[in-house]
Amino acid sequence: AGRPVIVNPIGGLREQIIDGFNGFYVNCYDVDELAKGIINISEIPKQTLLQMGLKAREDVLKRFCPEERMRKLIRVYESAI
Secondary structure, three states, rough: OOOOOEEOOOOOEEEEEEEOOOEEEEOOOOOOHHHHHHHHHHHHOHHHHHHHHHHHHHHHHHHHHHHHHHHHHHHHHHHOO
């Protein structure tokens, strides 16, 4: 969506979100930590958030585009042969 996110760094989110680059890690099971994360992101200048969002979008488009996924799949097959 082109916006930095606040996530609990578990599972695949750890691979998709880089803390401070395209989102922020917080322990979402800790209400105080989640509240601090929301407050912290609300204090970041709008321009910085927009830049983070653009980086997030670029990263997703680069890593998850069909062409890139196909190239990776071909490399896996080639290495197995």
